Amino acid sequence: MLFEPITVGALTLPHRVVMAPMTRSRSAQPGDVPRALNATYYAQRASAALILSEATQVDPRGKGYAYTPGMYSDAQVEGWRGVTDAVHEAGGLIAAQLWHVGRMSHVDFHDGAPPVSSSALAGPGKVWLGGDQPFVPTSTPRALRTEEIPDVVATFGRAARQAKAAGFDGVELHGANGYLVQQFLSDAVNRRDDAYGGSVQNRIRFAVEVLTAMCEVWAPDRVGMRVSPGLGVNGCDESDPVPLYSALCDAVNDLGIAYLDVVEFYGPPKHKPESPNDVQRMIRERFEGRYLANGGYDLNSAERALSRGDADAIVFGKPFISNPDLPRRLREAAPIAKWDKATFYGGEEAGYTDYPCLE
Ligand SMILES: Cc1cc2nc3c(=O)[nH]c(=O)nc-3n(C[C@H](O)[C@H](O)[C@H](O)COP(=O)(O)O)c2cc1C
Numbered sequence: 001m002l003f004e005p006i007t008v009g010a011l012t013l014p015h016r017v018v019m020a021p022m023t024r025s026r027s028a029q030p031g032d033v034p035r036a037l038n039a040t041y042y043a044q045r046a047s048a049a050l051i052l053s054e055a056t057q058v059d060p061r062g063k064g065y066a067y068t069p070g071m072y073s074d075a076q077v078e079g080w081r082g083v084t085d086a087v088h089e090a091g092g093l094i095a096a097q098l099w100h101v102g103r104m105s106h107v108d109f110h111d112g113a114p115p116v117s118s119s120a121l122a123g124p125g126k127v128w129l130g131g132d133q134p135f136v137p138t139s140t141p142r143a144l145r146t147e148e149i150p151d152v153v154a155t156f157g158r159a160a161r162q163a164k165a166a167g168f169d170g171v172e173l174h175g176a177n178g179y180l181v182q183q184f185l186s187d188a189v190n191r192r193d194d195a196y197g198g199s200v201q202n203r204i205r206f207a208v209e210v211l212t213a214m215c216e217v218w219a220p221d222r223v224g225m226r227v228s229p230g231l232g233v234n235g236c237d238e239s240d241p242v243p244l245y246s247a248l249c250d251a252v253n254d255l256g257i258a259y260l261d262v263v264e265f266y267g268p269p270k271h272k273p274e275s276p277n278d279v280q281r282m283i284r285e286r287f288e289g290r291y292l293a294n295g296g297y298d299l300n301s302a303e304r305a306l307s308r309g310d311a312d313a314i315v316f317g318k319p320f321i322s323n324p325d326l327p328r329r330l331r332e333a334a335p336i337a338k339w340d341k342a343t344f345y346g347g348e349e350a351g352y353t354d355y356p357c358l359e
Contacts, residue, residue: 009221009258020317034079046092055099058159064101066130080166102180157213178234265295
């Protein structure tokens with residue numbers, strides 16, 4: 001089934017091997033601008049059914065890692081235009097993943113000011129300041145004031161508009177992996193007592209407002225959202241994933257977005273659970289758009305998930321780093337080249353555009 005076509009909202013995909021959003025920290029500096037090398041990388045992977053771009057900050061305040069690209073300046077739009085043109089010329093489709101890291105950041109990215117979050121609780125993870133500097137602990141954030149939230153929501157609307165100007169085929173909200181959107185969803189992190197904290201309806205409010213802003217720019221059938229329910233990444237534990245994501249499913253059904261990109265698992269294929277867990281099963285049943293499944297999939301588990309009806313398409317991450325022609329390799333059951341973690345973030349061609357295709 002991996003090689004049967006499918007529609008995802010307005011997009012017709014020729015098969016179901018989707019490329020995951022992956023930060024590679026190789027934008028041009030200063031300015032966090034996509035460049036020709038990035039266009040080459042994405043065009044090499046245009047045989048994906050759909051490429052989800054690396055996470056792209058909607059605003060300078062949404063940045064947390066060195067050399068990640070943005071979607072707010074004219075130069076960035078022009079840089080992204082080079083990427084989308086290259087992907088389209090190679091016959092592919094590409095959606096932009098829109099990102100605000102919230103507390104997963106450092107004062108050095110913000111002229112000494114603290115990053116922002118739902119609450120003033122520091123995250124457990126580390127961020128990269130760039131160059132030879134090591135990964136450093138995140139800075140303690142300050143809680144966004146209620147009256148500031150509409151401005152943050154508006155940055156997503158503006159970035160969605162910029163993504164349209166840059167020629168993308170759609171936009172994906174990064175609501176996963178412990179970044180700002182999930183810092184509102186998570187009851188471990190969100191300690192607010194205003195309309196954005198407490199009940200599940202309040203905790204989904206920020207996500208829904210952001211998606212609404214994105215759907216004012218793009219038809220909802222070109223909007224998706226990434227979630228990582230219950231995984232607790234970057235300290236965003238959720239004590240109640242089923243009711244929380246049930247409420248989110250209902251809200252995004254009302255908006256009519258095209259898909260949810262569900263991170264189900266982090267780890268190697270051999271440790272991946274065979275069956276979906278409760279929250280994943282609930283999303284599959286309740287959400288009316290397409291279910292794109294991600295996390296530790298290989299050819300066999302992908303085919304099994306599709307044939308059982310657990311997913312509509314499979315999102316592959318690391319295998320796409322080291323196999324630019326991954327769909328062909330899966331179709332031919334050819335060997336999958338191993339990726340080199342040392343070149344995931346930063347640098348030039350090595351470990352980025354120099355992985356070969358099959359002869
Ligand atoms: C180098 C690297 C960068 C990543 N960057 C992002 C990102 O920008 N946005 C995101 O949602 N997930 C990101 N992820 C997570 C992947 O999209 C994916 O969820 C993860 O790799 C699990 O899928 P896999 O087992 O197929 O690799 C990243 C993963 C890696 C390895």
